[in-house]
Amino acid sequence: MARQALAALGTSIFSEMTRLATERGAVNLSQGFPDFDGPREIVGAAVAALRGGQNQYGRSMGLPALVEQIALHQQRCWGLSFDAMSEVCAFAGATEGIAAAMLGLLEAGDEVVLFEPFYDGYPATVAMAGATARVVTLRAPHFRVDEAALRAALTERTRMMVVNSPHNPSGRVFTVEELDVIARVCVERDLMALSDEVYEHLVFAGARHVPLASRPGMRERTVTLSSTGKTFSFTGWKVGWATGPAPLIACVQRAHQFLTFCAATPLHAAMATALEHMGASYFDGLLAQYTARRDFLVSTLREVGFSPYVPEGTYFVLCDLRGLSDEDDVSFARRLIDEAGVAAIPPSVFYADARDEGRRLLRFAFCKREQTLDEAARRLRAWQRRRPAERRP
Ligand code: PMP
Numbered sequence: 087m088a089r090q091a092l093a094a095l096g097t098s099i100f101s102e103m104t105r106l107a108t109e110r111g112a113v114n115l116s117q118g119f120p121d122f123d124g125p126r127e128i129v130g131a132a133v134a135a136l137r138g139g140q141n142q143y144g145r146s147m148g149l150p151a152l153v154e155q156i157a158l159h160q161q162r163c164w165g166l167s168f169d170a171m172s173e174v175c176a177f178a179g180a181t182e183g184i185a186a187a188m189l190g191l192l193e194a195g196d197e198v199v200l201f202e203p204f205y206d207g208y209p210a211t212v213a214m215a216g217a218t219a220r221v222v223t224l225r226a227p228h229f230r231v232d233e234a235a236l237r238a239a240l241t242e243r244t245r246m247m248v249v250n251s252p253h254n255p256s257g258r259v260f261t262v263e264e265l266d267v268i269a270r271v272c273v274e275r276d277l278m279a280l281s282d283e284v285y286e287h288l289v290f291a292g293a294r295h296v297p298l299a300s301r302p303g304m305r306e307r308t309v310t311l312s313s314t315g316k317t318f319s320f321t322g323w324k325v326g327w328a329t330g331p332a333p334l335i336a337c338v339q340r341a342h343q344f345l346t347f348c349a350a351t352p353l354h355a356a357m358a359t360a361l362e363h364m365g366a367s368y369f370d371g372l373l374a375q376y377t378a379r380r381d382f383l384v385s386t387l388r389e390v391g392f393s394p395y396v397p398e399g400t401y402f403v404l405c406d407l408r409g410l411s412d413e414d415d416v417s418f419a420r421r422l423i424d425e426a427g428v429a430a431i432p433p434s435v436f437y438a439d440a441r442d443e444g445r446r447l448l449r450f451a452f453c454k455r456e457q458t459l460d461e462a463a464r465r466l467r468a469w470q471r472r473r474p475a476e477r478r479p
Pocket residue numbers: 118178179180181182205250254282284312313314315321324325326
């Protein structure tokens with residue numbers, strides 16, 4: 087069952103678009119990874135851990151220093167308290183955390199509610215667990231949680247809801263009202279929640295990140311994920327973690343111990359140092375940089391004829407491309423690489439039910455250096471000028 091379902095999902099769009107961008111020499115605004123390094127102090131901490139002999143297997147649920155810092159971070163940033171040794175589990179990236187949660191918490195035949203557009207790891211790992219995804223569409227232009235649609239997706243087999251706010255790819259940050267709709271449904275139906283909050287620190291002025299676990303009745307049923315890739319710009323380190331109530335974390339850990347047992351010890355040691363020393367002022371600086379890049383990319387995209395949805399969080403901008411073309415997102419994304427030399431993600435692959443919604447959208451990442459975004463803007467403007475007059479906005 088998993089084999090067929092996974093075969094149907096094919097190669098991840100992220101690998102596909104980055105490969106095409108590299109082959110064609112396009113500016114890569116597709117896959118969400120920074121093209122700059124994370125803080126030097128953290129690299130220094132990793133080097134010190136490597137040189138200092140922290141090179142063997144670590145504690146399976148995470149080095150004591152790391153899980154303690156994660157628990158302190160949850161307390162300091164969100165007022166949520168977790169026992170470091172039994173309510174925190176560290177992984178090889180949030181991606182492993184997603185898989186460990188699905189495999190550890192679900193039974194074959196269970197149903198899981200996913201909001202589309204979704205991160206592609208969710209349906210894949212639901213399939214690996216032998217469970218079935220039920221999809222609720224977040225519809226453009228507001229990408230809001232619709233209570234009636236959510237309730238319509240529930241059956242007596244529903245066991246879990248997957249929530250991702252700040253949301254990739256729409257850039258939405260769910261309001262407290264939306265989170266409370268989700269929380270009420272979870273409590274009423276006794277569902278578990280997997281809350282993917284990897285973009286917790288990338289929330290722009292005007293919006294506010296509220297952890298799902300902080301809503302009434304949710305602390306005891308929510309497994310929350312985060313990742314160092316986004317917050318500290320080291321996507322290649324693959325350091326992720328979960329916090330949650332001990333009985334759920336124990337289930338996730340059972341899967342984790344047979345997936346990887348433990349993740350890269352020196353990188354986890356370095357991340358403990360990062361969480362200890364880089365707090366509010368680092369997060370503010372990161373956000374200031376991303377705010378400027380978001381504004382620059384949004385205005386460039388508007389200028390060349392896209393209709394961007396201004397993101398409230400994450401480092402992605404989703405755009406409507408109908409002002410520029412009637413083509414579907416996949417053909418348009420390929421043509422943009424060839425004609426403009428700029429790569430973006432066609433989001434229809436993030437939809438299962440309402441794929442047509444995705445066919446008129448394109449996702450651009452702005453976790454890139456200013457020079458990279460300038461070059462992308464230069465290429466998009468030049469491409470726009472070369473287009474036949476009737477196709478210009
Ligand atoms: N969840 C979401 C919503 C993501 O966008 C990503 C991608 N980077 C991940 C999880 C995976 O995080 P990691 O790189 O830590 O595996």
